[in-house]
Amino acid sequence: xxxxxxxxxxxxxxxxxxxxxxxxxxxxxxxxxxxxxxxxxxxxxxxxxxxxxxxxxxxxxxxxxxxxxxxxxxxxxxxxxxxxxxxxxxxxxxxxxxxxxxxxxxxxxxxxxxxxxxxxxxxxxxxxxxxxxxxxxxxxxxxxxxxxxxxxxxxxxxxxxxxxxxxxxxxxxxxxxxxxxxxxxxxxxxxxxxxxxxxxxxxxxxxxxxxxxxxxxxxxxxxxxxxxxxxxxxxxxxxxxxxxxxxxxxxxxxxxxxxxxxxxxxxxxxxxxxxxxxxxxxxxxxxxxxxxxxxxxxxxxxxxxxxxxxxxxxxxxxxxxxxxxxxxxxxxxxxxxxxxxxxxxxxxxxxxxxxxxxxxxxxxxxxxxxxxxxxxxxxxxxxxxxxxxxxxxxxxxxxxxxxxxxxxxxxxxxxxxxxxxxxxxxxxxxxxxxxxxxxxxxxxxxxxxxxxxxxx
Numbered sequence: 257x258x259x260x261x262x263x264x265x266x267x268x269x270x271x272x273x274x275x276x277x278x279x280x281x282x283x284x285x286x287x288x289x290x291x292x293x294x295x296x297x298x299x300x301x302x303x304x305x306x307x308x309x310x311x312x313x314x315x316x317x318x319x320x321x322x323x324x325x326x327x328x329x330x331x332x333x334x335x336x337x338x339x340x341x342x343x344x345x346x347x348x349x350x351x352x353x354x355x356x357x358x359x360x361x362x363x364x365x366x367x368x369x370x371x372x373x374x375x376x377x378x379x380x381x382x383x384x385x386x387x388x389x390x391x392x393x394x395x396x397x398x399x400x401x402x403x404x405x406x407x408x409x410x411x412x413x414x415x416x417x418x419x420x421x422x423x424x425x426x427x428x429x430x431x432x433x434x435x436x437x438x439x440x441x442x443x444x445x446x447x448x449x450x451x452x453x454x455x456x457x458x459x460x461x462x463x464x465x466x467x468x469x470x471x472x473x474x475x476x477x478x479x480x481x482x483x484x485x486x487x488x489x490x491x492x493x494x495x496x497x498x499x500x501x502x503x504x505x506x507x508x509x510x511x512x513x514x515x516x517x518x519x520x521x522x523x524x525x526x527x528x529x530x531x532x533x534x535x536x537x538x539x540x541x542x543x544x545x546x547x548x549x550x551x552x553x554x555x556x557x558x559x560x561x562x563x564x565x566x567x568x569x570x571x572x573x574x575x576x577x578x579x580x581x582x583x584x585x586x587x588x589x590x591x592x593x594x595x596x597x598x599x600x601x602x603x604x605x606x607x608x609x610x611x612x613x614x615x616x617x618x619x620x621x622x623x624x625x626x627x628x629x630x631x632x633x634x635x636x637x638x639x640x641x642x643x644x645x646x647x648x649x650x651x652x653x654x655x656x657x658x659x660x661x662x663x664x665x666x667x668x669x670x671x672x673x674x675x676x677x678x679x680x681x682x683x684x685x686x687x688x689x690x691x692x693x694x695x696x697x698x699x700x701x702x703x704x705x706x707x708x709x710x711x712x
Contacts, residue, residue, distance in 0.1 A: 260286045262585060263381050263390035265369045265531065268295020269571040270561030271396035272353050274578030279360030281586055286390065287362050288369035288383050293353040294346075295398050296562075297571040300420045303349055305443055307342040308423075309602050312450035316604060323642040333451045335428040342423070371532030379536070379556065392556045392585050395544060396578065397531055399524040399562035399569055408496035415499045416518050419444075425517070429453055433501050433515035435493055437464035439601050441521035442476075446603040449485050456486040456513050458493060458503055465601060469613040469650060469664040476607055476666060479645045488513070526563040541565055548591045550581035558585065568597050596681040600671045605645060608670035611662030611681045612652050623655040627687075631667035633706045636698040641668065649703045651687075658687040658711050663704070673701045680704075687711040 262278050264271045267289030275287045292299050311333075318331030357364050367384035371393070374380070379393045401418035403409070409416060417425070419440055432448050434441045437459030449455045457464070464487065465473040477487055490506030500514040526543040539545045539553045543565025550558045560577035562569040567577070576592065583590035601607040617624045631637045631647035641647070647667035653660055663677035680690060690708035695701055 258284070259377055260284050260363070260388065260390040262286075262392045262394060262582070263369075263379065263388055264288065264394045264396055265371075265381065266295065266396035266398055266561065266563075267293045267353075267364070268396060268398045268561060268574065269297050270398075270574035270578040271295070271394070272357065273575045274394055274396065274560060274582050275362045276356050276360045277579050278582045278585070279357075279362045281582070283582075283585070285360075285362045286365060286388055287357065288365045288367060288381065290366070290368035292350055293357070293364070294350050296400075296419075297574075298349055298353065299346060300423055301440075302571050304342045304346055304423050305419075305440075305447070306602055307345045308338060308447050309443060309604070311338045311341065312447045313604050316450055320643065333428075335451070336426060338451075339426065369531070371535050373532075373535040392558065393536075394578070394581050394585075395528075395531070395533075395538075395552075395557070395559045395563060396561045396574070397527040397563045399526050401520065402523045402525045403520050404493075404522065406493060406496050408498075412496045412498060412518065415516075416496065416520060418520055422517065422519055429516035431515040432456070432517050432519060433458065433513055434519045434521060435501060436520065436522040437461070437466075437487065437489070438521060438523065439465065439599075441519065443602055444519055444521065445485055446480065449480065449483055450604065454484070454486075454515075456488065456515065458488045458491050458501060458513070460490070460492055462490050462506075464489070465607070467613075468599065468601070468607065469609055469662075470615055471650065472607055472609065472648065472664050472666050475646055475648060476601070476603060476605075479605070480603070482645075486513075524562065524569055526565065528563050543567075548580075548593070549584045550577050550592060551584065567594060568599075570597065570599070573597055593682075596678045598674045598678050600674065602671065605647065605667050606670045607664075607666050608674035609662070609664035610674055610677050611660065613662060613664065614650070614652055617652050617661055622661070624652055624661060625655050627651040627653065627707045627710045629703060629707050629710065631665070631700065631703055634698070634700045634703040637667060637700045637703070639698070640700075649707055651704075651707045653687055653711070660685055660687065660690070663707075665703070667700070669700060673704070676701060676704055 261283040262285045264287045318328040321328045369383040372380040378389045378391045381388045431454045434457045445455045491503045493503045495502040544559040558581040561574035580590045580592045598610040650664045652662035660680045687708040695705045
């Protein structure tokens with residue numbers, strides 16, 4: 257029986273990126289995936305939701321074309337065709353991951369894996385009745401939607417959906433209730449609101465998008481309130497009654513709201529149960545514990561992605577964690593850093609941020625100042641965003657040295673710009689140094705240069 261250099265459990269962003277990197281470096285790799293390559297991100301998250309949101313954006317362009325002197329007569333949505341295109345995009349990209357595994361000479365086992373333990377030759381994993389042994393193990397089992405045991409939840413049947421089931425709907429719901437105002441809930445609310453579904457969002461916190469900069473999230477909420485989304489904040493869900501959500505409002509009064517579908521999107525939890533961690537003695541609580549090299553407490557056992565405890569559950573974080581793990585397996589010194597992790601909400605307008613928010617800077621006791629500009633300071637933004645909602649670029653800098661601590665933006669296409677702010681924070685750049693960078697003109701990215709020249 258062949259002994260692999262590396263066994264990877266989970267074919268999501270962390271797993272397949274690690275497998276590709278390791279394979280190209282000459283390691284003999286076996287990758288286990290019980291569902292589909294690409295994991296939640298590619299099949300049930302990042303890619304399908306952005307495909308839907310782009311269709312909604314195109315529809316919105318049709319409705320607002322007159323702002324640009326372009327007139328579209330009665331634009332309409334064909335929900336089944338939007339879903340079909342989403343499926344086509346996902347299929348194409350899943351095939352791409354499969355091709356990448358093949359060219360990287362990764363052995364893909366399409367089955368659920370279980371960690372048996374450690375033997376004389378290495379770590380043993382079983383899948384589909386077969387036994388595999390590897391010198392190193394990378395656990396990348398991802399996460400799943402957290403669904404609380406609300407009274408009446410099971411009885412509601414297919415009225416209840418998570419991010420997985422809602423992507424499989426063949427008919428557009430006329431009314432949608434979203435439990436949770438985080439990124440997932442907000443993006444689905446934005447999509448369905450744009451194509452004409454009546455949307456109600458119930459959120460326990462006093463604001464949507466909890467970790468995001470308060471000023472940015474508040475502005476986005478106002479935009480979607482104006483468009484018809486009904487936000488009910490500071491409300492605690494107590495039960496599900498058929499197609500209705502029962503909740504207590506911020507005054508403690510019992511209220512009820514109904515929908516054709518009820519999306520539960522209150523967060524995610526690591527997939528770490530039932531995979532055999534106890535057979536190796538791997539330490540875990542809500543997620544698997546790891547150091548900055550992605551090493552667990554057990555030699556030759558690494559972890560990456562959403563199953564890591566206490567780190568952001570983001571695909572781009574998972575990519576990097578997977579590469580860090582493999583580099584350390586290869587004997588290369590590499591460390592994971594989380595100071596410049598970008599977050600994006602793909603609503604319309606988009607929200608993007610990296611580094612400290614103003615609230616975090618204040619809580620940390622840092623001596624800081626804030627530079628704020630509307631995105632209209634960039635000429636390209638004005639050219640392409642006629643009659644749009646308020647926009648903002650907000651930069652948090654150290655007061656003494658003007659080092660960039662955080663950048664937060666509301667406006668399109670902030671998702672494509674934020675990487676520049678990531679580089680600035682990662683490189684510990686100051687606003688004065690940013691002033692020396694030549695930005696292409698005209699681009700919306702120039703808003704960062706404009707902000708840099710506001711330093712006093």
